[in-house]
Amino acid sequence: MELQKSPKEAVLITGGGGYFGFRLGSTLCKKGISVILFDVNIPIQDVPKGMKLICGDICCVNDLEKALQNVTCVFHIASFGMSGKEQLNHKHIEDVNIKGTENVLQVCKRKGVPRLVYTSTYNVVFGGQVIMNGDESLPYLPLHLHPDHYSRTKSIAEKKVLEANGTPLERGAGILRTCVLRSAGIYGPGEQRHLPRIVRYVEKGLFKFVFGDPKSLVDFVHVDNLVQAHILASEALKAEKKHIASGQPYFISDGRPVNNFEFFRPLVEGLGYPFPTIRLPLSLIYFIAFMTEMVYFCLGRFYNFQPFLTRTEVYKTAVTHYFSVEKARNELGYEPQPFDLKEVIDWFKAKGHGKKLQNYSLKYLIWNGMLVFLLAIVVFTWFSNDYDDDSLKDLF
DSSP states (O other): OOOOOOTTOEEEEETTTSHHHHHHHHHHHHTTOEEEEEESSOOSSOOOTTEEEEEOOTTOHHHHHHHOSSOSEEEEOOOOOOSGGGGGOHHHHHIIIIIHHHHHHHHHHHHTOOEEEEEEEGGGTOSSSOEEEEOTTSOOOOGGGOSSHHHHHHHHHHHHHHHHTTOBOGGGOOBOEEEEEEEOEEEOTTOOSSHHHHHHHHHTTOOOEEESOTTOOBOEEEHHHHHHHHHHHHHTTSGGGTTTTTTOEEEESOSOOBOHHHHHHHHHHHTTOOOOOEEEOHHHHHHHHHHHHHHHHHHTTTSOOOOSOOHHHHHHHHSOEEEOOHHHHHHHOOOOOOOOSHHHHHHHHHTTOSSOOOOOOHHHHHHHHHHHHHHHHHHHHHHHHTOOGGGGGGGO
16 A cells, blocks of 8 residues: 655645544554645644645635646545535535536646546445346446436446547546545545534433334544545556556445444444334335435525434434445455444544533524424324335335
């Protein structure tokens, strides 16, 4: 995984202010690479020497033009709408994920950037159907079958990135080489999107049940394994590696499928909380998520709360879908290292988390009351209509 240390090697990371982008940038910087973090947000960590932060928006071509100077590789990580209430902001999702990607490709061609690694998602092929040990031969999920706008726009953007592979750069600077890494759900100490939300639910007493088949399996990827994959992919776009990754997609995970709820059991119990013993039907939770989204659409403009669950999160959590990493092993040399949640638990404890007497605010009491009321309506509707687990198939 060693990179050639050269003063000519310079990379730009869109979304570099986020958890994964910053981790990738820090690793590259330690290898002697000049790193530019490009983001609309400022990282919560201090930017170390050797890394440069440029505040800019991929939706603005001028911002990209100023940042992409003498860059040899772009890691395009920036996206919007992956989880929570972000999933319901369709316009901004499209602006960032599609138009932003088009802008990045356009400026790469104009500025003569020869390599681009795009961070994609399992969702480009997954839409609620069972997939076991899938590989890159699977077709894209038809756009109209995507149940959320994030997945739909990421699919469109991924296609644009792969179609751009081999296009000429301006002023005879060669051609643009692109590849795509389809990532599983990311975890690691300091992750800011998914894990803190789970811990908040646990601490508020909202994690009272699990759902779906206990035998269902999904993939996760540790942040350092994902960093390894990105560095290897950028190298595999070079002539020294015979451009083997050029125009190729790769699934990236730890390579160890696991039940979603069992994966998080060590975190819940490690923070001193009991793990739920109640298991509810998947189709019931899907219906609850649907009702939650409807409540958000009606009330979100007046009270900007975080939806308890969205429909996309339900099937991504409880429907079996895992993929082979053999193509990444064989072509990139990717070797996922074993990790567990110990570092994550230690990180949360260092931040003051762990079982203790909770000081519930009025906001939490109101939200819990709304949740109980919603559950009562849903359960009444559920039993009135005699739903069962098989009915979920008709909802996808």
